[in-house]
Amino acid sequence: MIRVTRIAEALGAEVEGVDLGELNDAAFEEIAAALVQHEVLFFRDQDLSPEEHRRFAQRFGPLQTHGAYPHVDGVPELTILESDRENPSKIEKWHTDMTFRRRPPLGSILRARIVPETGGDTLWMSLSAAFEALSPAMQSFLTGLSAEHSFEHGFRESLAEPGGRERLADMVAANPPVRHPVVRVHPVSGRRCLFVNSLFTTHIVELTRGESDALLGYLYAHVEREEFSCRFSWRANSIAFWDNRCTQHRPVNDYWPARRRLERITIDGDEPYGVR
Numbered sequence: 001m002i003r004v005t006r007i008a009e010a011l012g013a014e015v016e017g018v019d020l021g022e023l024n025d026a027a028f029e030e031i032a033a034a035l036v037q038h039e040v041l042f043f044r045d046q047d048l049s050p051e052e053h054r055r056f057a058q059r060f061g062p063l064q065t066h067g068a069y070p071h072v073d074g075v076p077e078l079t080i081l082e083s084d085r086e087n088p089s090k091i092e093k094w095h096t097d098m099t100f101r102r103r104p105p106l107g108s109i110l111r112a113r114i115v116p117e118t119g120g121d122t123l124w125m126s127l128s129a130a131f132e133a134l135s136p137a138m139q140s141f142l143t144g145l146s147a148e149h150s151f152e153h154g155f156r157e158s159l160a161e162p163g164g165r166e167r168l169a170d171m172v173a174a175n176p177p178v179r180h181p182v183v184r185v186h187p188v189s190g191r192r193c194l195f196v197n198s199l200f201t202t203h204i205v206e207l208t209r210g211e212s213d214a215l216l217g218y219l220y221a222h223v224e225r226e227e228f229s230c231r232f233s234w235r236a237n238s239i240a241f242w243d244n245r246c247t248q249h250r251p252v253n254d255y256w257p258a259r260r261r262l263e264r265i266t267i268d269g270d271e272p273y274g275v276r
């Protein structure tokens, strides 16, 4: 019997009573529906093997591999995210993953292996709740606009490091800027989401730079309001599964120099579209 308990007003639910390593079709359907409803799901005590982690993710679609990150032996889709004294976590901004791609990921399934004694929570926010809180006039102004998203913009600090441009040259060449609607329609729920993020979005195409900078600045401040967020504290074998089409997330880097190791699988997504 699966129990789904909401953990915050805008998004997020804890799912209990399920073993993700042995999922029957009925349980899979329940989890898929819960993901769309709650936008990010949390599971505890899921001692999955790397193969079980992959098998669970594959039920939601084709998987991605990441040339830039190390992966678990024998499972190239299972990316290792590890930080410690020598390698502090570099990601500090709110973001939706990989919106610089024409088809950003559907979602990610992130599992904790080694967690620090204290700290190291992760925050998520709901881009649908953020959109719905805007005035009808602002909603209709934004609907129909498009924004450019850029790998180069998101990785500008890495590119500025010595040798960074050479190291990332292939990624830059393979990922020219793309345009997405500012207001994205979720392909399953039909809810509208505010699909811009400060990591990868460069500007709103239809506006002047000044207008775009001011409006994006307002929208970033708006989406980051705590009422649209939820917070999750990791334990070993906790899993977070987020819908990358309608959320952003941000790590809380309050545990350095402690060590943390997470393992992530990313599921391919479709091309974002606006109101038709």
Ligand SMILES: [Fe+2]
Binding pocket: 095, 096, 097, 249
């Ligand atoms: Fe991320």
